[in-house]
Amino acid sequence: MVSKSTDISVLMCLSVCVCVQFLKMFTDFLSFMVLFNFIIPVSMYVTVEMQKFLGSFFITWDKDFFDPEIQEGALVNTSDLNEELGQVEYVFTDKTGTLTxxxxxxxxxxxxxxxxxxxxxxxxxxxxxxxxxxxxxxxxxxxxxxxxxxxxxxxxxxxxxxxxxxxxxxxxxxxxxxxxxxxxxxxxxxxxxxxxxxxxxxxxxxxxxxxxxxxxxxxxxxxxxxxxxxxxxxxxxxxxxxxxxxxxxxxxxxxxxxxxxxxxxxxxxxxxxxxxxxxxxxxxxxxxxxxxxxxxxxxxxxxxxxxxxxxxxxxxxxxxxxxxxxxxxxxxxxxxxxxxxxxxxxxxxxxxxxxRLQEEAAETMEALQGAGMKVWVLTGDKMETAKSTCYACRLFQRGTELLELTVRTLEEGGRRREERLHELLLDYHKRAVQDAPPAKPGVTRSWATANQEYGFIIDGATLSLVLNPSPDANSSRYKSLFLQICQNCCAVLCCRMAPLQKAQIVRMVKNSKGSPITLSIGDGANDVSMILEAHVGIGKYHLTDTTYGILLILITVVVAEVVGRCYFLYVSFYLYRFVLMEVSVCVCVCMCVCVCVCVWLTLTLVNTHRFKPHQSQS
Structure with missing residues (x-):
């Protein structure tokens, strides 16, 4: 009985010691973080911010962004988004004034x-x-x-x-x-x-x-x-x-x-x-x-x-x-x-x-999709009008099978809208997600898994049912099913949209798994909410009757494919350079300190041995 209580006491002491050791390791880690904070110097922040600031001027001065109609170039409101342009995965665009x-x-x-x-x-x-x-x-x-x-x-x-x-x-x-x-x-x-x-x-x-x-x-x-x-x-x-x-x-x-x-x-x-x-x-x-x-x-x-x-x-x-x-x-x-x-x-x-459709709109949409970007059209126009525009600019091909989720499809069958919505979401999810071919190994971007055989269409009334469902068991999965279907389609058309619904769509994709970088393009007051919601927002200013909104799309293609990638590489190079330089300096300083300590110890030992008094023999 005594030995059993002794074992319990020993185990408790060991557990306390282990906890103390872990706590000491944690405090030591924080202490060393404070001690070695000079590895990331203030000069790195200054240099990177200066590089971003100067880079925004190069975008403004770029001749590819110059509009001869208004005699002005692109206006960069923030320089913190230069490197994010090269990582854009989703492009949300308005139809009227942008594609047309x-x-x-x-x-x-x-x-x-x-x-x-x-x-x-x-x-x-x-x-x-x-x-x-x-x-x-x-x-x-x-x-x-x-x-x-x-x-x-x-x-x-x-x-x-x-x-x-x-x-x-x-x-x-x-x-x-x-x-x-x-x-x-x-x-x-x-x-x-x-x-x-x-x-x-x-x-x-x-x-x-x-x-x-x-x-x-x-x-x-x-x-x-x-x-x-x-x-x-x-x-x-x-x-x-x-x-x-x-x-x-x-x-x-x-x-x-x-x-x-x-x-x-x-x-x-x-x-x-x-x-x-x-x-x-x-x-x-x-x-x-x-x-x-x-x-x-x-x-x-x-x-x-x-x-x-x-x-x-x-x-x-x-x-x-x-x-x-x-x-x-x-x-x-x-x-x-x-x-x-x-x-x-x-x-x-x-x-x-x-x-009329903008000049070279079809070629631009193909360039965006070829660059690996998913294009979503968010418009307030009628579904048939918007669908015709998507076909004209080649977002939808003639062989694309359209998955339609509108009020008209919900009213088919004579059942309640919620029941029909649940049935269609499960059917579309099986066809576009579950039966889709597997993703290529080594490719992590969400657009790489897109099924090029399907396009998705939804209107504002049905979107309200998806984003704001009734409180029942089936409706809890509407939003996740809808997002998975859209991510596995080559293009998405959202018609009869209110401005707040456009922002909700952008927010939903932005907060999805992987946190993809989003970009919104618009030219009117109805597009302000989605432009502000996205990581990168592009708007047209100095509107005139002859100003082509397709310049916005062209700017997106050029910036996202070339300028954004270059800035991302530049920032990465500067970060690696500074970290490597500071680590090298720290290693050199440590080596110098070690050499000095070793020399001091050696001299001390030698001097101690040399001047040590001899014991007198009796």
């Missing part, structure tokens, strides 16, 4: 189910719709003429366009007109085109399109909007309220009052936000045209209107005034009032605007 020229041209419109082209080639036929399928005989009737003029008035009134001052007081039109698809327009343009300024080029394109068919917006003076009709008569409308556009509502409206005292609401916006607010029978007449135009790559907008009675306008005005004076949750209250006013509208028609 952001130079809008009015192509055609659809009024009351009939299509009207704005081109001279009237001999072709598309999907059973002739280019001249406008019923000329119907337009000669009073009802048809009123519908047509109402649509053109809506284009002239529902916007925030400002008119530039022209050199001539009036724009003269010739008596000769050309009737294309039932719409009359001048054969010759005015001597000097009227200039327009707007925050969105779509609005300018629509106003110019209406002007080509006889309705000209003259300007806004003292809350009075003036337009000139086909008979050259000036019409005045009192602007009562503007329900501003925002990326969540995806529409804007104006409330105007005519000279006769009639109050009208004109609304234009995306089909997904307009169709639920009009009568279903009106949607069926226009939906086919909208989908066909989107498939051809055109930007589509739907136009609707509503007559407001005196009581309806009084209620709407009081609610708007109350919401605008609210001190808390003002935006939410305004949105709620907008949604109440913009109901029960009548659908007039739809427009198609062309935004």
């Amino acid at each position: 020229q952001n130079n809008m041209e009015f192509i055609e419109c659809c009024i009351d189910g009939f299509q009207y082209k704005n081109r001279q080639d009237v001999g072709s036929e598309l999907d059973g719709f002739c280019v001249t399928d406008g019923p000329v005989s119907k337009l000669q009737q009073k009802a048809g003429r009123e519908k047509e003029e109402l649509f053109l008035r809506a284009l002239c009134l529902c916007h925030t366009v400002q008119v530039k001052e022209a050199s001539t007081d009036d724009l003269t039109e010739l008596d000769q007109v050309d009737q294309v698809d039932g719409l009359e327009r001048p054969l010759t343009q005015p001597q000097e085109e009227r200039g327009f300024i707007a925050s969105s080029p779509d609005e300018v394109a629509l106003v110019k399109g209406a002007m080509q068919f006889g309705f000209t917006f003259l300007g806004l003076e003292s809350r009075t909007m003036k337009i000139k009709n086909r008979q050259n008569d000036v019409e005045s409308y009192e602007l009562l309220h503007v329900l501003n556009f925002d990326p969540v509502r995806r529409r804007m409206s104006v409330i105007v009052r005519t000279r006769t005292g009639e109050t009208l609401l004109f609304c234009k916006g995306a089909d997904s936000s307009i169709f639920p607010r009009v009568r279903p029978e009106e949607v069926d007449r226009i939906r086919t045209h909208v989908e066909r135009n989107a498939t051809e790559g055109y930007r589509t907008l739907c136009v609707a209107y509503k007559k407001l009675s005196a009581d309806e306008f009084a209620v709407a005005e009081s609610r708007l005034q109350e919401a605008r004076l609210a001190l808390q949750e003002r935006e939410a209250k305004l949105t709620a009032v907008y949604n109440q006013v913009e109901t029960g509208m009548s659908l007039i028609g739809a427009t198609a605007v062309e935004d």
